[in-house]
Every structure is written in C-alpha cells, then in structure tokens.
Amino acid sequence: MRQPATIKDVAQHAGCGVASVSRVLNGSGPASAALRKRVLAAADELGFEFSEIGRSLQSSTTRTIGCVVPSLANPVYADAVQGAQETFQAQGYQTLLVCTSYNAELELNAIRTLMAKQVDGFVLTVSDALSSEGLKSIQRREIPHCLLFNMPPGNEESWSVDDRSAAKSVADAFHNAGHKHVGFLALKFKTSDRARQRYEGFVEGCAICKMQKPALLEINEDSQNLTELLQGFLTENPTLTGIFVSNDFLALATIRSARKLGLKVPSDLSIVGFDGIDVGTMVEPSLATIVTDPKMMGSGAAGTVLSIINGTSKPAQPDPEQSFSFRGGGSLAPPGAERTDGEKAATSSPSNNPTQKNAEIQPERST
Amino acid sequence: MRQPATIKDVAQHAGCGVASVSRVLNGSGPASAALRKRVLAAADELGFEFSEIGRSLQSSTTRTIGCVVPSLANPVYADAVQGAQETFQAQGYQTLLVCTSYNAELELNAIRTLMAKQVDGFVLTVSDALSSEGLKSIQRREIPHCLLFNMPPGNEESWSVDDRSAAKSVADAFHNAGHKHVGFLALKFKTSDRARQRYEGFVEGCAICKMQKPALLEINEDSQNLTELLQGFLTENPTLTGIFVSNDFLALATIRSARKLGLKVPSDLSIVGFDGIDVGTMVEPSLATIVTDPKMMGSGAAGTVLSIINGTSKPAQPDPEQSFSFRGGGSLAPPGAERTDGEKAATSSPSNNPTQKNAEIQPERST
DNA sequence: TATCAATATGGAAACGTTTCCATAAGGGGG
DNA sequence: CCCCCTTATGGAAACGTTTCCATATTGATA
Numbered sequence: 001m002r003q004p005a006t007i008k009d010v011a012q013h014a015g016c017g018v019a020s021v022s023r024v025l026n027g028s029g030p031a032s033a034a035l036r037k038r039v040l041a042a043a044d045e046l047g048f049e050f051s052e053i054g055r056s057l058q059s060s061t062t063r064t065i066g067c068v069v070p071s072l073a074n075p076v077y078a079d080a081v082q083g084a085q086e087t088f089q090a091q092g093y094q095t096l097l098v099c100t101s102y103n104a105e106l107e108l109n110a111i112r113t114l115m116a117k118q119v120d121g122f123v124l125t126v127s128d129a130l131s132s133e134g135l136k137s138i139q140r141r142e143i144p145h146c147l148l149f150n151m152p153p154g155n156e157e158s159w160s161v162d163d164r165s166a167a168k169s170v171a172d173a174f175h176n177a178g179h180k181h182v183g184f185l186a187l188k189f190k191t192s193d194r195a196r197q198r199y200e201g202f203v204e205g206c207a208i209c210k211m212q213k214p215a216l217l218e219i220n221e222d223s224q225n226l227t228e229l230l231q232g233f234l235t236e237n238p239t240l241t242g243i244f245v246s247n248d249f250l251a252l253a254t255i256r257s258a259r260k261l262g263l264k265v266p267s268d269l270s271i272v273g274f275d276g277i278d279v280g281t282m283v284e285p286s287l288a289t290i291v292t293d294p295k296m297m298g299s300g301a302a303g304t305v306l307s308i309i310n311g312t313s314k315p316a317q318p319d320p321e322q323s324f325s326f327r328g329g330g331s332l333a334p335p336g337a338e339r340t341d342g343e344k345a346a347t348s349s350p351s352n353n354p355t356q357k358n359a360e361i362q363p364e365r366s367t
Numbered sequence: 368m369r370q371p372a373t374i375k376d377v378a379q380h381a382g383c384g385v386a387s388v389s390r391v392l393n394g395s396g397p398a399s400a401a402l403r404k405r406v407l408a409a410a411d412e413l414g415f416e417f418s419e420i421g422r423s424l425q426s427s428t429t430r431t432i433g434c435v436v437p438s439l440a441n442p443v444y445a446d447a448v449q450g451a452q453e454t455f456q457a458q459g460y461q462t463l464l465v466c467t468s469y470n471a472e473l474e475l476n477a478i479r480t481l482m483a484k485q486v487d488g489f490v491l492t493v494s495d496a497l498s499s500e501g502l503k504s505i506q507r508r509e510i511p512h513c514l515l516f517n518m519p520p521g522n523e524e525s526w527s528v529d530d531r532s533a534a535k536s537v538a539d540a541f542h543n544a545g546h547k548h549v550g551f552l553a554l555k556f557k558t559s560d561r562a563r564q565r566y567e568g569f570v571e572g573c574a575i576c577k578m579q580k581p582a583l584l585e586i587n588e589d590s591q592n593l594t595e596l597l598q599g600f601l602t603e604n605p606t607l608t609g610i611f612v613s614n615d616f617l618a619l620a621t622i623r624s625a626r627k628l629g630l631k632v633p634s635d636l637s638i639v640g641f642d643g644i645d646v647g648t649m650v651e652p653s654l655a656t657i658v659t660d661p662k663m664m665g666s667g668a669a670g671t672v673l674s675i676i677n678g679t680s681k682p683a684q685p686d687p688e689q690s691f692s693f694r695g696g697g698s699l700a701p702p703g704a705e706r707t708d709g710e711k712a713a714t715s716s717p718s719n720n721p722t723q724k725n726a727e728i729q730p731e732r733s734t
Numbered sequence: 735t736a737t738c739a740a741t742a743t744g745g746a747a748a749c750g751t752t753t754c755c756a757t758a759a760g761g762g763g764g
Numbered sequence: 765c766c767c768c769c770t771t772a773t774g775g776a777a778a779c780g781t782t783t784c785c786a787t788a789t790t791g792a793t794a
Contacts, residue, residue, distance in 0.1 A: 002509055003427065006750055017774040022752060029753090030771060047507070052484045053423045054750030057779045060370065062420070064463070064484070071449065073662075078445035082438065085466050089473075094480060096431075097464040099452050106456075113461060117419045117431070140414075142369055252649055282619055284651025295440075373780055384744040389782060396783090397742060421780030424749045735794100742789070751779085759772075764765100 005046035007054075013042035025050070056118065064094045065305060066114035068124035068134075069148075070102045070192070074249045075277045077125065080148060080298030084123050087302035093120070102127060102191040102221045108134045115141065121305040123298070125149045128193040129156070144308035146301040151197055157308070159301040162320040163194055164201030166290045169326050170244050170272050171205025173288065178334040179270065181239045182206070183215040185230075185254060186246035191221060195246045198274060202244055215240060227257040234261075234269075241335035242270035248277045248289055255283070255331065266333035276327060285330025292324050372413035374421075380409035392417070423485065431461045432672060433481035435491035435501075436515070437469045437559070441616045442644045444492065447515060447665030451490050454669035460487070469494060469558040469588045475501045482508065488672040490665070492516045495560045496523070511675035513668040518564055524675070526668040529687040530561055531568030533657045536693050537611050537639050538572025540655065545701040546637065548606045549573070550582040552597075552621060553613035558588060562613045565641060569611055582607060594624040601628075601636075608702035609637035615644045615656055622650070622698065633700035643694060652697025659691050 010025075011018045016035060023029035024039040025048075031039075042048075056062045065088050069077040085095045096119060098110040104127045111134030114122070122145035126132040129150040138145050147158035174182050184202055186195035199216065206214050215237040219229055234240060245251035251273030255265050263269050265285060273280060276291030303315035377392075378385045383402060390396035391406040392415075398406075409415075423429045432455050436444040452462045463486055465477040471494045478501030481489070489512035493499040496517040505512050514525035541549050551569055553562035566583065573581050582604040586596055601607060612618035618640030622632050630636050632652060640647065643658030670682035 004508060007752095008750080011774095018751085019753080019774060019776095020772085023773090026752085030773085032772060035773080049479070049483050051750055053420060053429070054779095055752080056420045057424050057749090057781090058751045058753085060779070067464075072439065072445040072452075073442075073449055075442065075445070078439040078442070081464070082440055082466055085439075085464060086468075089465065089477070094484065095464050097434075097448070097452060097462050098456065099449055101453075110456070112416070113419075116416050117461065141371060252646065256649065279619065279646040279650070282623065282650045283646070284649075374782095375780080378744095385781085386745075386783075387743060390743090393782085397740095399742060402743080418780055421749095422782080424751090424779090425781045425783085427749070738791105738793080740790085740792100742787100744787085745785090747782100747784085749781085752777100754775105754777085756775080757773085759770100761770085762768095764767085 004051070005048045006051070007048070009046055010039065010042045010048050013046060014038040060118070062118050062120055063092060064096055064117070064119050065302070066096045066098070066111070066117075066119040066122045066124070068098045068100060068107065068110060068114070068122065068126070070125060070127075071099050074247065075279075076149075076247065076249070076275045076292075076294045079294040080125075080301075083295035083298030083300075084148075084302040085298075087299045087306070091306055093306070100127070102187065104128070104132070104191070107132065108137075110134070111137060115143065119143070121145055121309055123148055123301045123305055126193075127191050129153045130193065144305050146304040146308070148297060148301040149194060151193070157301075157304050157314075159297045159304065159317060160320075161290075161292050161297075161323045163197035164204070165321060166274065166324045166326075167198040167201030167244070168205035168208070169324075170274075170290065171202055171209055171211065173272065173326055173328070173332060174242050174244070174270070175206075175209035175211055177242075177270065177332055179211065179242045180335075181212040181215075181237070182242040182244060182270075183217060183233065183237060183240045184244050184246070185217045185219070185233070185250065187221055187250075188218045192246075198244075198246050212239075214244070217243075226253055227260050230254065230257045231261055234263075240269070242266075242272070242332070244272050244274075246274055248273035248275040248280050248287060251287055251289070251331075252280070252283060255287075266331050267337050270333060270335065271331040273331075276324075280327075280329065288329035288332035289327055290324045291327045371418070372415045373418070374415070376413055377406065377409045377415050380413060381405040427485070429485050429487055430459055431463055431484070431486050432669070433463050433465070433478070433484075433486040433489045433491070435465045435467060435474065435477060435481075435489065435493070437492060437494075438466050441614065442646075443516075443614065443616070443642045443659075443661045446661040447492075447668075450662035450665030450667075451515075451669040452665075454666045454673070458673055460673070467494070469554065471495070471499070471558070474499065475504075477501070478504060482510065486510070488512055488676055490515055490668045490672055493560075494558050496520045497560070511672050513671040513675075515664060515668040516561055518560070524668075524671050524681075526664045526671065526684060527687075528657075528659050528664075528690045530564035531571070532688055533641070533691045533693075534565040534568030534611070535572035535575070536691075537641075537657065538569055538576055538578065540639065540693055540695070540699060541609050541611070541637070542573075542576035542578055544609075544637065544699055546578070546609045547702075548579040548582075548604070549609040549611060549637075550584060550600065550604060550607045551611050551613070552584045552586070552600070552617065554588055554617075555585045559613075565611075565613050579606075581611070593620055594627050597621065597624045598628055601630075607636070609633075609639070609699070611639050611641075613641055615640035615642040615647050615654060618654055618656065618698075619647070619650060622654075633698050634704050637700055637702065638698040640698075643691075647694075647696065655696035655699035656694055657691045658694045 007018050007021050011021045024031045024036050072078045088095050100107040125148045130153045149160050152158035184199050189196040217233040245254050273287050273289035276289050280287035307314045374385050374388050378388045391398045391403050439445045455462050467474040492515045497520045516527050519525035551566050556563040584600045612621050640654050640656035643656050647654035674681045
C-alpha cells in the first residue's frame, strides 16, 4: 500500500503554500486564476484526495455514526441498519457497524471503541436500556444518540414499537381465537429488554382477557437445542394451546421445532410472532404476527440523530399506538381445530383466516 | 457534547509530561511506580480515553475496514456482513458499512469516501468487478482488499461461489426433472455480474443437456411490478415450464407473483433459486436452490484482508467446485405434474421430493 | 570518591489538515 | 504622488497522539 499524496506534496508541486491549496480545493477563500489552475493540475496529477483523518483532527468531527445492533441474522435489524445507513449516507455520513450478539460485554467494548473513534453520534439497540453501561457512557459524554427498538428509560430519544401495547393485542388475538392458556417464548430478558416489555404487556393482556397467566420459557441466544427446550416446556405445561414468540425469526424456528416434535401448527399448537418480517407471509402456514416497519424505524432514528447534531427539528415519529398492527395468519387458529380445516384455510390464502384482524398488502421487494 | 480529556490534560493533572502519560497508559516504556500511580489516578479521574484520531494520524493506520455490499435486505449479504464484522471485531478492527443499492455511482462515491477515511482494507461486493471504477482506485492505491461474491477478474483475492458451475448444476436439475425449456430471471447484468455469470453457466448447462436456450428476463432492482413483468415474460415464452431465478430472495418474490397470476408452483411453473437462505426450507413449497454459506464467505473474505494487512498466511478457501451444493425442494418438479401430487409431496416433507439430490440439515438458528 | 551504565522523565518533532494572521501587491481616491 | 483598502498569498499554530532524543537521577563499580 503506497501512501497517498498529502496537501504538502500538492503545494510543492504547484509551487505554493499549503494554505493556498486548501483554499483552492475547498473553495474556501480567494485565489487567482493562475494559482487555481496550477493547484488543480498538481492535485490531479498526484491523484490527491484529502485525508479525513487530518480533517477530523482539525475539526473534531468525523462525519461517522456508530450503529450498534444485536445481529444482522435477524432481518429486523438488517432492515433497520439498511434504513439508517441510507439516511446517513444521503447526508454524507458514514456508518460504523457493530453487532453485539446480545452480549452486554461486547456491547460495552464496542461502544467504548466507537467513542474513541470519535463518532459524531450513535444509533443503537442495547440489551437493556436501563442498565447498559455503554449507554451511560454515551450520555455522560453527551454524544448525540437515538435508541432503536428500546423503550426509552428516561426522556431519551428513541424509535421503538410500543411493545407492551402490541403484546396486549396478541393476548387479545389468542383470546378471540378461544385459547385459555398460552405461553411466552423469548430470549433471556437480561439480553433483550424488548422481550421483557413484551412479556409484561402479554401478561397484562392475558389478565384483562381473564386468561391464565402465560407460562414463560426463556432461552439463550445460542440455543441450538430449541426443540428439546420446547418439548420440556410443553411437558411442564400440558394445557398450553398456543405460544407467543417474541420475534418472528424465533417463531419460525419454533414452528420448525414443533413439527419435529410431531405437533401440527396451528391445530396442536398456535404460534404468534412479532416483527412482521416479509417471509412470514410466505411460510406455511403463514405466520400470525405483529407487523412493524424496521427500515422506517432505522431511518427515523438516523434522522433523529442527524437532527440533534445539526440542531434542526426532529423527524416526526408515528404515534406509538400506531407503530404496529396485528396480522393474522394460519399459525393461529382455535385450539384443537380440525387438522384438515386448519390446513385448508391456511393453504388457500392467509387472508381468509377468521382470526385475522388486519390483512396488509406487503409491498413486493426484490433484490 | 462536551469534549473529552486529552493526554495533555492528564499530563497536567498528574504533573508530568505527555510522553510519560503515553508510556504509562500504553505500557510502552519505563516509568516509576510513583509516576505510574499518579498518571493512572489522573486518567481515571478525568475519564480519559485515547483519541483514535490522534493515533491514526500518527500511525497512519485506522484499524477500520470498509465493507461494501449491495443491500442488507437480502439475507445473503446481511449474513456475509455479519460474518465479516465478527471476524474483524475479533481482531480489533471496526467495520465501516456501505450499501450501494446496486448503483455503480453510489458504489464509486462510497469507495472514495472510505479511502479518504483511510480504511486499512476493503471487503466488497461490486456491481461489476471488470468495470468497477471503485475497485480500480483501490488497486491503484494498493489497499489490501478481498472481493466477496465477485468472481475475480484477474488474480484478485476473492471469496466467491463458482457461479458458472453452480448454474450448470441447476440446468442439470431441470433436465433431470424433465424440463425442455426454461427461463432465467435476474437483476440487470450491469448491476450484478453474479447474475451474468449464472446466466452464462446456465446457458452452457442447458446446451450440454440439449435443452432449448433459456429465455432471459432482466429486471431492475427497484422493480415493484414483478408480477406484470413475469406475466409478459410467460406470454412471450409460452413453452416455459421452469425458471431459474438468480437469487432466493427474488425467487420467493417470483413464486408469490406466479401465484398472483393464478399459476401453481411447481406444477405450472417450477422455480429454482440461488443462495440457500434459511427460510427457503420453511416456505411452501420449499425452494429448490443452490446452497451457499454466506456467513462463512464473509468471514473468510475478512480473514483474507486481515492476512494481507498483517502479512500472515491466508485462510484456506473451500474448493470452488465444493463451494455450493444443490438442494432439491418442492418448487421443482416435472412439468405439468399432477397438482395434488405435487402439493402432497411438498407438504409432507421436502426431503421426500424425488427431484432432490442433496438434502441438507440446516442448523437451527435462533435470534 | 569519581565514573559509568542504566533508568526515569520531559521536550519537541511529526503526522495532514484548517484557519488565523501577516505581508505583499495592486488599484483608486484624495 | 501618497495613502489606504482590497485581494492574493504564505507562514505558523493548533488539533491529539507517538516516539526520538536529550537530560537528570540513581546505583554500582573501580
């Protein structure tokens, strides 16, 4: 890797001072036509490009934003990051990405490193917004930031779904379908405060519907043995007829595991997910879920950070109550529904399902 | 945002010179126990962290890698980026992410900006490795880099599937299932040289199998009207019984569109995808496809870049011919197969499908 | 006790910018 | 013709590090 030309090289080449080169190339001050021409020629010949490092040192600004999410394997975060990155890019900001794998220690280290790199701001989804050391450091340094998918602990900026309300509406859906006892499956709460919020909302919703308190199964991020865990869970709670899984990605895996155990979905076990990822409409049976718009969330959070940096007005956020919608699907049906019926209903078209409250047309998305 | 303490502040606070602070905190030189204690105390009290900018300026190294991909909406790239990011992170490198939306101009600008930011290396998937201006700049500056999913134009480093061979095996699969005339659907070649490679291999494979030359449908990245385009394509080519779609993500969308047109998959139209994304095994019918391992590819490409930077030996790459495998699925069946048969076969279990050559157990993946 | 080596420490240069300030040159008005 | 104001230009400081070099201190050896 041979090193690039510096402003000094250009100055020497053009036979002038560095200040003049800076002025000409940035258009930031007067310069005679002759000088301008010489500088331009020299810069061109040397293939000169400004070093952002020198600039950053001088301006103490990097035009770089730290973006911290748990994982890109989950399409929700992938889409959110995509949205954020596009928004930043459009305003001339670069995105420094870190995936924390739901690991609080990694999260803290990553945030420290990004701070040392002097990012101008942060968009981040932390494990637990209340206890995150990384988040505290950011606050202490007063670095512009916006949470994403974390309900704000104080009066933080945040773009997030109202997890509790959404979870309540899932309880409603189960109740309407005739379920009496359902479960909740999620990542360990300490690795995801989203999961906890959803659980709390779900418990509350079940109570309102006079359903039994939901059984709880917490698993690890790296659980490769979901099938076994599910089996144990169902054995311990033999009256369960449905499970609310705290994200679609995990819900799909749960359906797969249920099948491995010889269970029919939804007749033996109904499943409802959370997120509304696109493929949920393509699986069989289609996945009943809470629909959200992660790309918009990411983009919004990015816009908020930029507005803090620039001191402009913040982008409008959708009403928290409207930030989600329930989408019915073949994976939720009355308990013990005739197997063939269930299948037929699901196979023909998801939108025929009687438990469906809100059938959305998903936009087509190609690669 | 209040500015952080600098090494000078620490020096002043500890009543010593900056050199000593640097030595103590980096453990890079001698220091008396007393001094060490004072410096540590001062640093702690001020909450001092080194500024990477100052360091970078001094060392002309940033410990940052540019990662350029078309889009995170496609799980293939999302997984690859995740793999790359993890590998970089493990070695203390940060990842500067750019999504180019398959846009060559954006690609070039992004690469220029990353170069100005002095990234130590690049992992990138470009639109067209032969013509990419950005790639040429990187080569000119001799910045360590590794292509990802691009077949190398010269003797570039690259982690990529052997698209041509893989596409040939798809032709085989169609032939074995009894198809005579099939089509190829992909993004416009100029936005994706992967698509072109796959097409060329597919044409060659079809020729070897004595099938008719495949019909070609190129679409734009932003095509929202896939259904219409598909309809036109099928009208123009009435003898088509199958389509090879150049990536799974698009293949799923194509199946959806085919259904909207009232076509049954696979009886009216067989579909084979490319990539082997996880959800392909969950959709109905399951998606016949070429299976690849994007996360491993991303991680491998990252390892290669790091080895170039450090002058260590490069990570071993899988044999190009083994870098993929064909996975049968319900979306590929003999043309005109009985509708109910096709459905039953697919519904019961993908691995029972007679056209399946290679049934892989996908690892469970939870969020 | 004088000398030498090793250790401890600080000053200053260098990295690549931007920007402030000073100087030089040119032109118009008194 | 001189002075002042504007325009053009370069020098140098500052940003936060690391590192080379010089100096000061210490302990041990002759």
